Every structure is written in structure tokens, then in C-alpha cells.
Amino acid sequence: MSQAAQTPTVIQRRRSFHRNTTPIAMSRVISILFVLFLFVIGGGMAFLASWDMPAPSKTVEKVIPDERFPR
Incomplete structure (x- = not known):
């Protein structure tokens, strides 16, 4: 599906979903x-x-010499 064929609400939802979940997902990955x-450090x-x-x-x-x- 091309950008021209998508409605503005679909694009807005996609951007909103991407913007709202990325920091949470990245913080979860970083914490894991x-x-x-x-x-690993504790096990070592x-x-x-x-x-x-x-x-x-x-x-x-x-x-060893006698001297x-x-x-």
C-alpha cells in the first residue's frame, strides 16, 4: 500500500503508535x-x-651458590 493510497487517519494512527510505544519498548529492552x-556479573x-x-x-x-x- 503506497503513502498516497492511505488515509490521513491511518498515517496518524501509525505515527502515534510508533511514537508512543518506542520509548516504552526501548526502556523495557534496556532494563532486561x-x-x-x-x-552475568553476579554469576561470574x-x-x-x-x-x-x-x-x-x-x-x-x-x-644456590655456597657463597x-x-x-
Whole structure:
């Protein structure tokens, strides 16, 4: 349907609907994304707090010269 074939009331209703719902829809999307972000951050913090990270188990051999020890 072209713009010329539409009546002014249809165009006015469309603009009114678009203008009135977009800020509400965008604020709802932003709030959902913010809550999701908080859940991800909280989940990451809980994971790091409860993770039992093993200590490195590599054997280290270091030669210490005799001059470092007093006699």
C-alpha cells in the first residue's frame, strides 16, 4: 500500500503508535539487558568465589651458590 493510497487517519494512527510505544519498548529492552548483565556479573563473581583452583604442581630445582650461606 503506497503513502498516497492511505488515509490521513491511518498515517496518524501509525505515527502515534510508533511514537508512543518506542520509548516504552526501548526502556523495557534496556532494563532486561541491564538485569541480564547483572546476572552475568553476579554469576561470574559466584563462580570465582567458589572455584577451587588447584595450585601449580611443577617441581622447581634451583642451584644456590655456597657463597650465599655464612660459615
